[in-house]
Amino acid sequence: MRQLIVFIILVFSSLPLSSQDDDNPVSWSQELNKISDTEYELIIKGDIFEGWHVYSQFTADGGSLPSEFTFKKAGVDYELVGQTQESATETAYSDIFEVEETFFKKLAVFTQRVRLLNPDVRQIDVNLFYQVCKEVCLAVDKDFYFVLDGGEAVTIEKTVDDQSLAMSAALKLDLKNKELLQEANGQTKEGSSLWVIFGLGFVGGLIALLTPCVFPMIPLTVSFFTKKSHQKSKGIVNAVLYGFFIILIYFLLSLPFHIFDSVDSQILNTIATNIWLNLFFFIIFVFFAFSFFGYYELTLPSSWANKMDAASNKVGGSIGIFFMAVTLAIVSFSCTGPILGGLLGSMTLAEGEVANNLTAGMLGFGVALALPFALFAMFPAWLNSLPKSGGWMTTVKVVLGFLELALAFKFLSNADLVGNWGIFKREIFLGIWILLFILLTLYLFGVYRFTHDGPKQKLSVGRKITGVVSLAFTIYLGLGLAKVTHLKLLSGFPPPDFYSVFQQDSECPLGIDCYKDFEKGLAHAKSVNKPILLDFTGWACVNCRKMEENVWSDLDVYPLLKEDYVLISLYIDDRKELPSEEQFDYKFESGRVKTIKTIGEKWGTFQTINFNSASQPYYVLLSPNLEVLNSAIQSAESDVYRDWLLIGLENYKSLSEK
Structure with missing residues (x-):
C-alpha cells in the first residue's frame, strides 16, 4: 500500500510548474567558460529559498524525483565530456519513502563539460527537470540557452522568429469598448458556490460517519473523554477540542493545493483536462471502488498510527488530543480515503478556483466528521439512541463503491473527449451507468452478495428504500438513453448530446x-x-x-x-x-x-x-x-x-x- 501512496504523491508533485519564475522557490543563473576552441564548461547555479531543497541527480530510487538534464542535440552538434558534476549535497532518511534521499540546500551547482562536433554551432540548449520541496513538492521544467558568440560565452533568453512574432500579433485583438x-x-458568485461545495463536503463527512471504520469510534472516543475527566465540563471541553482538531487536520490537507495555485493558477485545473491525469483518476477510483467491495483493505502504514497513538499518550493535554485526532484520520483512512478521493475529483470539476473548492469541501467533510464527537460528549444520553454496528455499514460501503465506479467513468469520459478519441460516446457512457445501477439495485434487493457480507438477513427498510431510489435512477438513465428526457439532473456529467454514436447533423x-x-x-x-x-x-x-x-x-x-x-x-x-x-x-x-x-x-x-x-x-x-x-x-x-x-x-x- 505504501507504493500506492507514493505513486499518488508523485503524480500530484509532478504537475508542471509555470515557467514564470516569480513564485519559483529556486532562482537560477548560468555561466559558460571557454576551455579551448572546441571545449566549453556549462555551469548552472540555483539559489534555493530558505527551507526548500532540490534533489540530486543521484538520489535513491523509490524516493523523491531526481534532477534530470536533457542536452538537446547532444551527439550531433556536440558531445558530453563525462557526467554532470554537482556541488555539495546532504542526505537524510525519508520516513514517507523509507529511503536515504540526497538533496541540495541553499545552493545547487551543476557543471557539464562539452566538446563541439560541429564548429558552426553557436547555441547549446539544455533542459533541467527537477523537484523542489518544503511542506509540499513541486516539479519544474527549466530551459537554459548558452550562446557561443565569437568564442565568447553569452547567455540569452529564448527568442522567437519573425513568423512567430507575426502569428502572435494576429492573436491579439484590437477590441473597442x-x-x-x-x-x-x-453571474454566479464564487461565495455562494463555495457554500454549496461546503455542503457537499459535509454530506461526504456524514456518509463517512456511517462506515465501519468511523462509526464504532464515536461511542468509544466519547466515553474515553467523559470517563477520563473528573469533571463533566472538562470532558466536554476535551471532546470539543478533539472535534476541532479533526476539522483542522482536514483543512490542513487542502493547504498544499493553495501553494500549487499560488505558483500557477492553472496548475490544478489541468486535472480536469489532462488526458493522463484523467486516466490516472479513472484507475484510482476503480481501485477505491473494489476496496469498498471488500476485495482488499486500503490502509496507511500502521507505523504511522502507532507513532501518533504513542505521542498522544506521551504528551497529554491539548497536544495529546491533537495526536488522537491524527490517529483517527490515519486509522479510518480505509473508509474515508476513497470518499476524500471522490471529493477531490468532484471539486476539480466544480466551478471556481480548485484550491478554494477543496478547502470548502475539506472543511465541510471535517465538520461533519467532528460534529458527533462534540454533540455526544455534551449529551451522552444520546449514545443510547445510536444504532448498533452491523451489516448495514457493509451495505453503505458497497453503495459507495458503485458511486466511485460511476465517477471513475466520468474521468475516462474526460480523457476521451479531450483526446478526441471518439470511443466513449454518450450512449456508451449512459449504458455503463445503467449497468452499474442495475447491479447496485440487484445487490440492494439481495439478488447477489459480496464475499465480505455477513450472514443473510431480512432486508431492512432503509435498504429497500435505497434499492427503489437506485431503480428509479436506472429508469431515468434509460429514458435519457432513449432520448425521452434530457437528463437535466445530470447536466455536465454525460458527454454532450452531439457526441453520439449516431451520425449528427451538427x-x-x-x-x-x-x-x-x-x-x-x-x-x-x-x-x-x-x-x-x-x-x-x-x-x-x-x-x-x-x-x-x-x-x-x-x-x-x-x-x-x-x-x-x-x-x-x-x-x-x-x-x-x-x-x-x-x-x-x-x-x-x-x-x-x-x-x-x-x-x-x-x-x-x-x-x-x-x-x-x-x-x-x-x-x-x-x-x-x-x-x-x-x-x-x-x-x-x-x-x-x-x-x-x-x-x-x-x-x-x-x-x-x-
Whole structure:
C-alpha cells in the first residue's frame, strides 16, 4: 500500500510548474567558460529559498524525483565530456519513502563539460527537470540557452522568429469598448458556490460517519473523554477540542493545493483536462471502488498510527488530543480515503478556483466528521439512541463503491473527449451507468452478495428504500438513453448530446451552427452582419455542459443563439495538434515564451491575452468590428442570460445605426 501512496504523491508533485519564475522557490543563473576552441564548461547555479531543497541527480530510487538534464542535440552538434558534476549535497532518511534521499540546500551547482562536433554551432540548449520541496513538492521544467558568440560565452533568453512574432500579433485583438468587459453582470458568485461545495463536503463527512471504520469510534472516543475527566465540563471541553482538531487536520490537507495555485493558477485545473491525469483518476477510483467491495483493505502504514497513538499518550493535554485526532484520520483512512478521493475529483470539476473548492469541501467533510464527537460528549444520553454496528455499514460501503465506479467513468469520459478519441460516446457512457445501477439495485434487493457480507438477513427498510431510489435512477438513465428526457439532473456529467454514436447533423451544442475557429467565425459574422457570441468552453468542462443543456436550451434563449448571433466555440482543452505550419512561439510581456502546439493552447492563450481570463465557461459579445457589446459573463440563470443577450443585440443595433 505504501507504493500506492507514493505513486499518488508523485503524480500530484509532478504537475508542471509555470515557467514564470516569480513564485519559483529556486532562482537560477548560468555561466559558460571557454576551455579551448572546441571545449566549453556549462555551469548552472540555483539559489534555493530558505527551507526548500532540490534533489540530486543521484538520489535513491523509490524516493523523491531526481534532477534530470536533457542536452538537446547532444551527439550531433556536440558531445558530453563525462557526467554532470554537482556541488555539495546532504542526505537524510525519508520516513514517507523509507529511503536515504540526497538533496541540495541553499545552493545547487551543476557543471557539464562539452566538446563541439560541429564548429558552426553557436547555441547549446539544455533542459533541467527537477523537484523542489518544503511542506509540499513541486516539479519544474527549466530551459537554459548558452550562446557561443565569437568564442565568447553569452547567455540569452529564448527568442522567437519573425513568423512567430507575426502569428502572435494576429492573436491579439484590437477590441473597442474593452472597459465594458469588466462591468458587473449577474453571474454566479464564487461565495455562494463555495457554500454549496461546503455542503457537499459535509454530506461526504456524514456518509463517512456511517462506515465501519468511523462509526464504532464515536461511542468509544466519547466515553474515553467523559470517563477520563473528573469533571463533566472538562470532558466536554476535551471532546470539543478533539472535534476541532479533526476539522483542522482536514483543512490542513487542502493547504498544499493553495501553494500549487499560488505558483500557477492553472496548475490544478489541468486535472480536469489532462488526458493522463484523467486516466490516472479513472484507475484510482476503480481501485477505491473494489476496496469498498471488500476485495482488499486500503490502509496507511500502521507505523504511522502507532507513532501518533504513542505521542498522544506521551504528551497529554491539548497536544495529546491533537495526536488522537491524527490517529483517527490515519486509522479510518480505509473508509474515508476513497470518499476524500471522490471529493477531490468532484471539486476539480466544480466551478471556481480548485484550491478554494477543496478547502470548502475539506472543511465541510471535517465538520461533519467532528460534529458527533462534540454533540455526544455534551449529551451522552444520546449514545443510547445510536444504532448498533452491523451489516448495514457493509451495505453503505458497497453503495459507495458503485458511486466511485460511476465517477471513475466520468474521468475516462474526460480523457476521451479531450483526446478526441471518439470511443466513449454518450450512449456508451449512459449504458455503463445503467449497468452499474442495475447491479447496485440487484445487490440492494439481495439478488447477489459480496464475499465480505455477513450472514443473510431480512432486508431492512432503509435498504429497500435505497434499492427503489437506485431503480428509479436506472429508469431515468434509460429514458435519457432513449432520448425521452434530457437528463437535466445530470447536466455536465454525460458527454454532450452531439457526441453520439449516431451520425449528427451538427457537432455543436443543441444543433446550433457554430465555428471552432475565431477567424472563420469572424468572417462569417461580417458576411451576414450579425453579432458574435464568443464561447470559451472545454470538452471536460462540466459547467459548460450545464449552461448548454439548461440555459441555452431555454425557449427564450435558444432562438436568440440560433438566429441572432454567430456562435464561435473555442475549446481550451482541445489537445489536437495544430498543423506544423500553424505552430509558433508566443512571447508574453514578462519575457516568458510559450510554445503553441495544440488547438487548446492557442485558444487558451487567445483568451488570456485578450480578456485576461482563464476560466470556462466564459462568454463575450462582440460586433464583427470587434466592439464589445456587453460585459463578459460566466454562469447565469436563463432569464439573466436572455437579458444579457438582448442588451448585446440592442447595443449592436445602436452601433450599426451610427
